[in-house]
Amino acid sequence: MSKYWSKLAKKVEPYVPGEQPQDKKYIKLNTNENPYPPSxxxxxxxxxxxxxxxxxxxxxxxxxxxxxxxxxxxxxxxxxxxxxxxxxxxxxxxxxxxxxxxxxxxxxxxxxxxxxxxxxxxxxxxxxxxxxxxxxxxxxxxxxxxxxxxxxxxxxxxxxxxxxxxxxxxxxxxxxxxxxxxxxxxxxxxxxxxxxxxxxxxxxxxxxxxxxxxxxxxxxxxxxxxxxxxxxxxxxxxxxxxxxxxxxxxxxxxxxxxEEYFQETRSKIIKTRERVSEELRKIGFKVIESKANFIFVSHLRVQAENLFNQLKEKGILVRYFNQPRIENFLRVSIGTDEEMDLLIKTLKEIIE
Amino acid sequence: MSKYWSKLAKKVEPYVPGEQPQDKKYIKLNTNENPYPPSxxxxxxxxxxxxxxxxxxxxxxxxxxxxxxxxxxxxxxxxxxxxxxxxxxxxxxxxxxxxxxxxxxxxxxxxxxxxxxxxxxxxxxxxxxxxxxxxxxxxxxxxxxxxxxxxxxxxxxxxxxxxxxxxxxxxxxxxxxxxxxxxxxxxxxxxxxxxxxxxxxxxxxxxxxxxxxxxxxxxxxxxxxxxxxxxxxxxxxxxxxxxxxxxxxxxxxxxxxxEEYFQETRSKIIKTRERVSEELRKIGFKVIESKANFIFVSHLRVQAENLFNQLKEKGILVRYFNQPRIENFLRVSIGTDEEMDLLIKTLKEIIE
The missing domain is CATH 3.40.640.10 (Type I PLP-dependent aspartate aminotransferase-like (Major domain))
Known part of the structure; x- marks a missing residue:
């Protein structure tokens, strides 16, 4: 706080974007970026x-x-x-x-x-x-x-x-x-x-x-x-x-x-989303039906924050919101099929 | 005006940037761009x-x-x-x-x-x-x-x-x-x-x-x-x-x-500015001493708006501000030596 700040600068509560850690190479499923390169x-x-x-x-x-x-x-x-x-x-x-x-x-x-x-x-x-x-x-x-x-x-x-x-x-x-x-x-x-x-x-x-x-x-x-x-x-x-x-x-x-490239990459992402949603349901996740390039998931037994931390430790970043009603959910961006396979494998290891 | 606009949208008086005409190729001395390419x-x-x-x-x-x-x-x-x-x-x-x-x-x-x-x-x-x-x-x-x-x-x-x-x-x-x-x-x-x-x-x-x-x-x-x-x-x-x-x-x-490129190009612009200021003074311009990449000039006989229009017609864009105290001045960005030579030549033709 500084006496030079406007009233506005004093009162705002800035937005906090998803983390972009530099400490090591992560599989980034935390900011809903596209896993495919631009056209x-x-x-x-x-x-x-x-x-x-x-x-x-x-x-x-x-x-x-x-x-x-x-x-x-x-x-x-x-x-x-x-x-x-x-x-x-x-x-x-x-x-x-x-x-x-x-x-x-x-x-x-x-x-x-x-x-x-x-x-x-x-x-x-x-x-x-x-x-x-x-x-x-x-x-x-x-x-x-x-x-x-x-x-x-x-x-x-x-x-x-x-x-x-x-x-x-x-x-x-x-x-x-x-x-x-x-x-x-x-x-x-x-x-x-x-x-x-x-x-x-x-x-x-x-x-x-x-x-x-x-x-x-x-x-x-x-x-x-x-x-x-x-x-x-x-x-x-x-x-x-x-x-x-x-x-x-x-x-x-x-x-x-x-248009061709756009159709091709978004179709791939939709296909991956549907497949991953199904596979996560099979291992005890509640998966909200999504029309986005991410899924919002909650496990029946393991707490979301715990999953978030363990995934991060294992090199996979997802997004956790510590706020009422959604504190037991994770938001997971849809990556490539390889990335999502690794996510599922890692989640299975954590859950078992 | 629309009923959906905020009070702010109704009352603001937007900034008007220097014109970027598309009708023909101009020598652009109107928005203080650098005449040299980036490094x-x-x-x-x-x-x-x-x-x-x-x-x-x-x-x-x-x-x-x-x-x-x-x-x-x-x-x-x-x-x-x-x-x-x-x-x-x-x-x-x-x-x-x-x-x-x-x-x-x-x-x-x-x-x-x-x-x-x-x-x-x-x-x-x-x-x-x-x-x-x-x-x-x-x-x-x-x-x-x-x-x-x-x-x-x-x-x-x-x-x-x-x-x-x-x-x-x-x-x-x-x-x-x-x-x-x-x-x-x-x-x-x-x-x-x-x-x-x-x-x-x-x-x-x-x-x-x-x-x-x-x-x-x-x-x-x-x-x-x-x-x-x-x-x-x-x-x-x-x-x-x-x-x-x-x-x-x-x-x-x-x-x-x-740094080397920066020093080289800014030195060239300063040198051109000093030379052009001198030459314009010789043909009856008042030239305010400038430490910028533009000069602010007024002719003893010919009105600034008139000069602006004639220059534009001849393919040279400069900036004219129709506002009190400076309505008889032109702001001219410093271009390359070739561009400025053409400006001086054209101004001489207009003035004579």
């Missing part, structure tokens, strides 16, 4: 763009990348906004659509950055309770609110909500923005992007960090009707004109364009 | 880092880059903060050190993003008046304030303040933070970095966009005592964990390390 076309495009033009500012409005995304999703370019990872996009959304002292709704168990943003911008939040099996029910979204944010699939549970469910939330709250955070949508869910022309209050957030294997490049985006994007642009252009560097812009474009 | 070592390092690891998140605390910067400037790593361009760093500084309704001081004519940040975060500002020749006097910094921000050299005038002057500001305002924005310091000024251990209220902002020729990579930093950096980290980690991508981190490190 070779991405690498090629970035290398080509690593030239003298790096001395010049990037395009502040990211026209080419927006056009590529719009084309891919059947949207207008004016319905697309891009940012430095979906975390930056989310922070800017909070500024553009929620006022200080507003009350917003978010799921009781969810991405832990949402309450951090709320604190940062002096926004109140009420939690929509989850059922015993971590399901959301529509009733919770009938509470008075000045905005809603939820991930679909949810994190860290991996539970997916149908588009019909999302539409009901949108209809019930037509006067408030509803932010659907689709960081994990490509692993088996159906995107709400197709609802954008129908609902003026819908914002759909996505990222290249998971299904496009580009966590290291920092690119996220949001889709919504044109007037929502305009408001967001106003905030972004009051914060930082150039949030995406030239290499990220080029790499992102190629990642979206290489 | 070849930067390119090599980025190409090497364009590999499978892009699937992994970057280091959120940027340890290696911080260590490189600390080593270069004789600081501790805990006295360094890095961000996605100095504009992002500035935005985060406003959040970390100024409260809503605070009154801060900034120069009457200065980087036009400062009032934009102030509006975004509901911070009031008072302008420190400039003398007739655009000089700042110490008296202006004796006004009551809750913080000070100023560029050194100033933009768009290019005028430089000595370290003795900066020290006087720091002493007079020891209970408030003083942010010295040194985006252009490497073109002839002396950095206030060496004062950091002496003044607990000093923050020194720098960027790779100008003297390191990496505007396209988006890397900026700030130096200050450890407790100031801690407050800033708290805000950054409440906004976006991973602001710098893997390629920017690697490229930035190499840029700092290639």
């Amino acid at each position: 070779p076309k991405v690498m090629k495009a970035i290398k080509q763009a690593t030239n003298e033009d790096l001395k010049l500012y990037p395009d502040p409005t990211c026209e080419e990348l927006k056009a590529t995304l719009a084309d891919y999703y059947g949207l207008k370019k004016s319905q697309v906004f891009v940012g430095n990872g979906s975390d930056e996009v989310l922070a800017l959304l909070f500024m553009a659509f929620f006022d200080a002292d507003d009350s917003i709704l978010l799921p009781e168990i969810t991405y832990s950055f949402y309450p951090v943003y709320a604190n940062l911008f002096n926004i109140n939040y009420n939690l929509v309770q989850l059922d015993k099996d971590f399901s959301l029910s529509l009733d919770g979204f009938s509470e008075p609110n000045e905005g809603i944010i939820l991930p679909n699939p949810n994190a860290p549970t991996g539970k997916y909500l149908s588009l019909e469910f999302i539409e009901e939330i949108l209809k019930k709250n037509i006067d408030e923005v509803v932010i659907i955070d689709e960081a994990y949508i490509d692993f088996g869910g159906e995107s709400a992007v197709k609802l954008i022309d129908k609902y003026p209050n819908l914002l759909v957030v996505q990222t290249l960090s998971k299904s496009r294997a580009l966590a290291g490049l920092r690119v996220g985006f949001v889709f919504g009707q044109e007037d929502l994007m305009e408001g967001l642009d106003r905030i972004k252009n009051s914060f930082n004109s150039y949030t995406l560097d030239r290499l990220a812009l080029v790499g992102a474009k190629e990642a979206i364009k290489d | 070849p070592k930067v390119m090599k390092a980025i190409k090497q880092a364009t590999n499978e690891d892009l699937k992994l998140y970057p280091d959120p605390t940027c340890e290696e880059l911080k260590a490189t910067l600390a080593d270069y400037y004789g600081l501790k790593k805990s006295q360094v903060f890095v961000g996605n361009g100095s504009d992002e760093v500035l935005a985060l500084l406003f959040m970390a050190f100024f409260d809503a309704d605070d009154s801060i001081l900034l120069p009457e004519i200065t980087y036009s993003f400062y009032p934009v940040y102030a509006n975004l975060f509901n911070i009031n500002y008072n302008l420190v008046q400039l003398d007739k020749d655009f000089s700042l006097s110490l008296d202006g910094f004796s006004e009551p304030n809750e913080g000070i921000i100023l560029p050194n050299p100033n933009a768009p005038t290019g005028k430089y303040l000595s370290l003795e002057f900066i020290e006087e500001i720091l002493k007079k305002n020891i209970d408030e933070v003083v942010i010295i924005d040194e985006a252009y310091i490497d073109f002839g000024g002396e950095s206030a970095v060496k004062l950091i251990d002496k003044y607990p209220n000093l923050l020194v902002v720098q960027t790779l966009s100008k003297s390191r020729a990496l505007a396209g990579l988006r890397v900026g930093f700030v130096f200050g005592q450890e407790d100031l950096m801690e407050g800033l980290d708290r805000i950054k980690n409440s906004f976006n964990s991973y602001t710098l991508d893997r390629l920017a981190l690697v490229g930035a490190k190499e840029a700092i390390k290639d």
Whole structure:
């Protein structure tokens, strides 16, 4: 603490990302990265763009990348906004659509950055309770609110909500923005992007960090009707004109364009997820049905924290959240088949 | 305007960056980019880092880059903060050190993003008046304030303040933070970095966009005592964990390390600036003495706006600010000798 800090710097409770230990080489199943490399076309495009033009500012409005995304999703370019990872996009959304002292709704168990943003911008939040099996029910979204944010699939549970469910939330709250955070949508869910022309209050957030294997490049985006994007642009252009560097812009474009590679790698991950879920169930794990690139698991006998520590000791990193209701669960990212086989083997050894 | 916008989105007055027209190829002397390419070592390092690891998140605390910067400037790593361009760093500084309704001081004519940040975060500002020749006097910094921000050299005038002057500001305002924005310091000024251990209220902002020729990579930093950096980290980690991508981190490190290339290119720019200043004076321009990679010029007979338009028509872009006191000046970035020779030739044609 310092007398020079703002009130804000004193009161915030910063987000803590998954650990990136440097002490030894781990099998990293703790931050939901993609186990496969980015498309070779991405690498090629970035290398080509690593030239003298790096001395010049990037395009502040990211026209080419927006056009590529719009084309891919059947949207207008004016319905697309891009940012430095979906975390930056989310922070800017909070500024553009929620006022200080507003009350917003978010799921009781969810991405832990949402309450951090709320604190940062002096926004109140009420939690929509989850059922015993971590399901959301529509009733919770009938509470008075000045905005809603939820991930679909949810994190860290991996539970997916149908588009019909999302539409009901949108209809019930037509006067408030509803932010659907689709960081994990490509692993088996159906995107709400197709609802954008129908609902003026819908914002759909996505990222290249998971299904496009580009966590290291920092690119996220949001889709919504044109007037929502305009408001967001106003905030972004009051914060930082150039949030995406030239290499990220080029790499992102190629990642979206290489549909074949995308389909191939996400199919592999889905297949591995289904297989691993089955095998873990056989050895006494409760595995929540997941539409993400991770599974949320709990063992019938062995405590999650114990499993977490023993796995770490044996060189496998998973994510453990020491918080009410989920303190006996582990979130395990889907790695390659080889990595997951080693995980299962190691878990068997620990459990026996 | 949309009913969904926050009060903030409605009231902000976004920053407008220098134009990046796509209609034809211009000689770009309008956004203070470096005319020379980045160090070849930067390119090599980025190409090497364009590999499978892009699937992994970057280091959120940027340890290696911080260590490189600390080593270069004789600081501790805990006295360094890095961000996605100095504009992002500035935005985060406003959040970390100024409260809503605070009154801060900034120069009457200065980087036009400062009032934009102030509006975004509901911070009031008072302008420190400039003398007739655009000089700042110490008296202006004796006004009551809750913080000070100023560029050194100033933009768009290019005028430089000595370290003795900066020290006087720091002493007079020891209970408030003083942010010295040194985006252009490497073109002839002396950095206030060496004062950091002496003044607990000093923050020194720098960027790779100008003297390191990496505007396209988006890397900026700030130096200050450890407790100031801690407050800033708290805000950054409440906004976006991973602001710098893997390629920017690697490229930035190499840029700092290639001292020989840096000295060579900045010397060339300084030499060109001095020569061009002299030549423009000979054809009737008032040229403010500059320690930046741009000059601020006004012609005795021909109006600046007229010159701006005619230059643009002839394929040369410079920056014109249509605002009181400087509406008869042009800001001209220092390009290569060939580019500047063409500028001078073209100006002669227009003036005659």
